[in-house]
Amino acid sequence: xxxxxxxxxxxxxxxxxxxxxxxxxxxxxxxxxxxxxxxxxxxxxxxxxxxxxxxxxxxxxxxxxxxxxxxxxxxxxxxxxxxxxxxxxxxxxxxxxxxxxxxxxxxxxxxxxxxxxxxxxxxxxxxxxxxxxxxxxxxxxxxxxxxxxxxxxxxxxxxxxxxxxxxxxxxxxxxxxxxxxxxxxxxxxxxxxxxxxxxxxxxxxxxxxxxxxxxxxxxxxxxxxxxxxxxxxxxxxxxxxxxxxxxxxxxxxxxxxxxxxxxxxxxxxxxxxxxxxxxxxxxxxxxxxxxxxxxxxxxxxxxxxxxxxxxxxxxxxxxxxxxxxxxxxxxxxxxxxxxxxxxxxxxxxxxxxxxxxxxxxxxxxx
Amino acid sequence: xxxxxxxxxxxxxxxxxxxxxxxxxxxxxxxxxxxxxxxxxxxxxxxxxxxxxxxxxxxxxxxxxxxxxxxxxxxxxxxxxxxxxxxxxxxxxxxxxxxxxxxxxxxxxxxxxxxxxxxxxxxxxxxxxxxxxxxxxxxxxxxxxxxxxxxxxxxxxxxxxxxxxxxxxxxxxxxxxxxxxxxxxxxxxxxxxxxxxxxxxxxxxxxxxxxxxxxxxxxxxxxxxxxxxxxxxxxxxxxxxxxxxxxxxxxxxxxxxxxxxxxxxxxxxxxxxxxxxxxxxxxxxxxxxxxxxxxxxxxxxxxxxxxxxxxxxxxxxxxxxxxxxxxxxxxxxxxxxxxxxxxxxxxxxxxxxxxxxxxxxxxxxxxxxxxxxxxxxxxxxxxxxxxxxxxxxxxxxxxxxxxxxxxxxxxxxxxxxxxxxxxxxxxxxxxxxxxxxxxxxxxxxxxxxxxxxxxxxxxxxxxxxxxxxxxxxxxxxxxxxxxxxxxxxxxxxxxxxxxxxxxxxxxxxxxxxxxxxxxxxxxxxxxxxxxxxxxxxxxxxxxxxxxx
Numbered sequence: 035x036x037x038x039x040x041x042x043x044x045x046x047x048x049x050x051x052x053x054x055x056x057x058x059x060x061x062x063x064x065x066x067x068x069x070x071x072x073x074x075x076x077x078x079x080x081x082x083x084x085x086x087x088x089x090x091x092x093x094x095x096x097x098x099x100x101x102x103x104x105x106x107x108x109x110x111x112x113x114x115x116x117x118x119x120x121x122x123x124x125x126x127x128x129x130x131x132x133x134x135x136x137x138x139x140x141x142x143x144x145x146x147x148x149x150x151x152x153x154x155x156x157x158x159x160x161x162x163x164x165x166x167x168x169x170x171x172x173x174x175x176x177x178x179x180x181x182x183x184x185x186x187x188x189x190x191x192x193x194x195x196x197x198x199x200x201x202x203x204x205x206x207x208x209x210x211x212x213x214x215x216x217x218x219x220x221x222x223x224x225x226x227x228x229x230x231x232x233x234x235x236x237x238x239x240x241x242x243x244x245x246x247x248x249x250x251x252x253x254x255x256x257x258x259x260x261x262x263x264x265x266x267x268x269x270x271x272x273x274x275x276x277x278x279x280x281x282x283x284x285x286x287x288x289x290x291x292x293x294x295x296x297x298x299x300x301x302x303x304x305x306x307x308x309x310x311x312x313x314x315x316x317x318x319x320x321x322x323x324x325x326x327x328x329x330x331x332x333x334x335x336x337x338x339x340x341x342x343x344x345x346x347x348x349x350x351x352x353x354x355x356x357x358x359x360x361x362x363x364x365x366x367x368x369x370x371x372x373x374x375x376x377x378x379x380x381x382x383x384x385x386x387x388x389x390x391x392x393x394x395x396x397x398x399x400x
Numbered sequence: 401x402x403x404x405x406x407x408x409x410x411x412x413x414x415x416x417x418x419x420x421x422x423x424x425x426x427x428x429x430x431x432x433x434x435x436x437x438x439x440x441x442x443x444x445x446x447x448x449x450x451x452x453x454x455x456x457x458x459x460x461x462x463x464x465x466x467x468x469x470x471x472x473x474x475x476x477x478x479x480x481x482x483x484x485x486x487x488x489x490x491x492x493x494x495x496x497x498x499x500x501x502x503x504x505x506x507x508x509x510x511x512x513x514x515x516x517x518x519x520x521x522x523x524x525x526x527x528x529x530x531x532x533x534x535x536x537x538x539x540x541x542x543x544x545x546x547x548x549x550x551x552x553x554x555x556x557x558x559x560x561x562x563x564x565x566x567x568x569x570x571x572x573x574x575x576x577x578x579x580x581x582x583x584x585x586x587x588x589x590x591x592x593x594x595x596x597x598x599x600x601x602x603x604x605x606x607x608x609x610x611x612x613x614x615x616x617x618x619x620x621x622x623x624x625x626x627x628x629x630x631x632x633x634x635x636x637x638x639x640x641x642x643x644x645x646x647x648x649x650x651x652x653x654x655x656x657x658x659x660x661x662x663x664x665x666x667x668x669x670x671x672x673x674x675x676x677x678x679x680x681x682x683x684x685x686x687x688x689x690x691x692x693x694x695x696x697x698x699x700x701x702x703x704x705x706x707x708x709x710x711x712x713x714x715x716x717x718x719x720x721x722x723x724x725x726x727x728x729x730x731x732x733x734x735x736x737x738x739x740x741x742x743x744x745x746x747x748x749x750x751x752x753x754x755x756x757x758x759x760x761x762x763x764x765x766x767x768x769x770x771x772x773x774x775x776x777x778x779x780x781x782x783x784x785x786x787x788x789x790x791x792x793x794x795x796x797x798x799x800x801x802x803x804x805x806x807x808x809x810x811x812x813x814x815x816x817x818x819x820x821x822x823x824x825x826x827x828x829x830x831x832x833x834x835x836x837x838x839x840x841x842x843x844x845x846x847x848x849x850x851x852x853x854x855x856x857x858x859x860x861x862x863x864x865x866x867x868x869x870x871x872x873x874x875x876x877x878x879x880x881x882x883x884x885x886x887x888x889x890x891x892x893x894x895x896x897x898x899x900x901x902x903x904x905x906x907x908x909x910x911x912x913x914x915x916x917x918x919x920x921x922x923x924x925x926x927x928x929x930x931x932x933x934x935x936x937x938x939x940x941x942x943x944x945x946x947x948x
Binding site for chain 2: 106112114185188192194196197198200201202204205206208209212213215216327328331334335338368371372374375376377378379381382383386
């Protein structure tokens with residue numbers, strides 16, 4: 035029997051897929067809030083606040099992993115600079131949070147503390163409007179998108195690819211990191227933006243606010259997953275994979291790789307910006323350290339560990355690697371870099387298809 | 401003929417004999433003057449301030465520079481006299497010498513210090529100035545003139561007198577400069593112009609603010625300097641100062657740029673070769689430098705512990721040791737990880753990043769997270785001052801020379817040896833080279849080892865310039881990638897041009913835009929550059945270009 039052409043929601047997942055997704059979503063969105071808010075603090079099942087924030091952080095990393103899977107796993111472009119897009123989204127949100135501190139800062143001025151410290155008299159022009167959440171959220175998506183579009187437009191047009199592209203993305207994040215380290219750039223320099231008090235009137239230190247932010251992150255992750263899933267199962271997704279596997283051939287067949295790559299690249303950056311915007315209120319700080327080349331490379335390893343071109347594997351990888359990081363940096367701080375280094379080597383040498391690939395093989399055997 | 405004429409007896413009578421007499425009489429007068437000198441200075445051996453001051457004035461009026469020793473000693477408080485009123489200088493270590501002749505001397509009886517109060521000091525400083533400024537040796541006069549700085553009111557007339565008699569051009573410039581502050585404050589425009597001319601002649605940067613003040617507008621928008629001709633002189637002085645500063649800065653920047661470029665070349669050489677050969681980016685390349693630097697540290701410590709007499713030569717051992725250690729780590733890396741990832745450059749990139757994390761953490765565990773210091777050997781400390789404020793340190797000069805030697809070594813290796821021939825063949829066309837019987841795997845391994853070894857040499861060079869820490873290599877990796885991108889892959893000339901260009905531009909931009917903005921400009925430039933010329937400055941031509 036001929037396979038039916040799949041349309042609508044069926045195209046994304048079969049029935050079992052949707053069911054699995056629904057279960058995971060329910061567990062993430064119901065279990066954590068209930069354990070945190072409804073279970074009394076004395077109970078061993080109670081989820082402490084810091085863990086809620088930690089899980090929320092992981093969800094943001096999951097969004098980043100999806101974004102990288104889209105561009106690396108499906109399009110074959112390894113970016114060593116996605117930390118920039120993540121940080122830019124974070125800075126946009128941080129600017130809003132900074133301005134909503136108002137006059138409650140150390141210097142009791144309407145200006146953010148670091149500007150008072152630098153003896154600035156008024157907000158620089160690029161801070162205008164960031165006292166509205168809507169403006170900040172838009173900027174968190176648009177600014178990384180524009181940067182990625184401009185960068186990608188020139189790079190893809192000159193057909194820079196492979197390791198060359200990876201290296202110049204690393205140069206990009208390095209250059210922007212240096213720029214943001216400067217006090218004169220106007221984003222708090224070395225210390226970045228921190229000491230946030232409230233978001234849209236809600237106290238950031240309240241457990242309920244933390245759970246709400248967690249839920250928004252989970253929602254963001256779910257939406258990102260569906261968007262990515264939609265793209266990779268569409269015809270455009272097939273073109274992306276064709277470009278990954280044989281760019282010249284895809285070009286000869288009549289597709290323009292530049293515009294497809296540019297689309298995936300820009301979307302990937304926008305998703306990273308979203309992740310950054312969700313991340314900052316939960317960790318309470320954004321500084322140029324997020325743009326370190328090392329951070330961006332690590333984002334790549336999340337996807338490699340989880341399994342490339344699988345989407346759910348990427349999210350799994352982000353959770354796994356960051357879970358390990360949280361465990362090791364607390365329990366055995368000296369061992370963590372060994373573990374991470376060995377992870378890089380082992381995954382590339384022995385498990386090129388990652389955890390998702392290993393799960394798939396198990397399933398086929400049984 | 402000529403000889404005959406030279407030795408005519410009349411000649412002897414007319415020239416040589418008077419000369420002999422002259423010398424004899426000079427010697428006599430010297431003796432007489434020495435007596436005068438000790439007579440003049442005898443007043444110093446007193447605890448009465450007015451007597452001491454009178455003696456100072458006498459010595460200053462006589463103008464005999466030999467009195468300076470005693471007066472300087474009085475100035476710094478080391479002058480003593482004994483019960484015989486004999487003037488002696490007591491050094492810090494307690495040794496006594498005669499204040500007039502400088503010969504070792506012994507004290508008779510109790511030593512006393514001459515009086516020294518404000519009166520004495522007021523008399524002393526102009527006396528010191530006038531005596532040292534009229535010393536017979538031009539070098540002494542020049543030094544004294546430089547030391548004048550901005551002389552006080554009582555010294556200014558003395559300087560004017562001395563300047564009128566001075567013949568040496570260098571001393572004249574220095575004296576005129578010393579008078580400049582007084583002249584600038586003068587009521588007469590001619591004086592101010594003279595001061596500005598002196599500043600222009602000396603191009604002394606310390607007067608820049610004073611001169612700029614003349615050209616600025618004071619309160620109410622009125623010009624500070626009313627006279628147009630003085631303003632013209634001030635403008636000329638400023639431009640002379642700026643030209644001078646530009647010269648000093650560009651010499652300094654060129655030197656620092658060359659030394660930075662040399663380090664970048666050392667780091668990028670190996671990277672460029674391995675990238676050209678295997679198409680892999682070795683993210684652990686910076687750690688090879690770090691290992692080289694730590695090897696230098698270990699060798700240094702070994703010398704300190706076991707061969708302290710030959711400590712100065714530890715560098716001679718550290719260089720080959722670093723090459724071998726870093727090279728061995730490189731070969732190990734290639735054997736265990738990189739060869740299995742052949743043809744998957746992006747995965748190689750991630751795997752080598754993992755290796756770099758392992759290496760950093762290992763070094764941190766062994767040597768600690770703090771920076772360690774590798775001391776320069778004594779023959780590399782110090783430097784030559786080629787211009788005022790521009791010191792070329794020997795260590796940086798040595799790094800530049802060292803990188804030239806390494807470049808020649810790599811060039812010879814690539815062009816003159818069989819391995820080099822094979823490397824070039826594999827770089828151009830791997831399949832064809834393999835078909836010709838070249839063991840490409842073996843070539844890969846050796847090339848990787850040599851590339852890493854050269855990075856280790858770069859590490860030794862870096863250890864001579866600054867501190868050594870586990871993150872040493874991380875700071876250079878992005879820059880050396882940029883050198884490779886700029887210079888094109890696998891081309892020695894490109895790497896050299898890229899490294900020097902990047903080093904020089906970096907150092908030239910630093911004073912203009914600040915270190916960070918300068919770096920951002922450069923990265924931005926490279927990102928634009930690679931769009932235009934993805935193959936680097938020196939693109940491969942002909943068949944090689946088709947393959948790559």
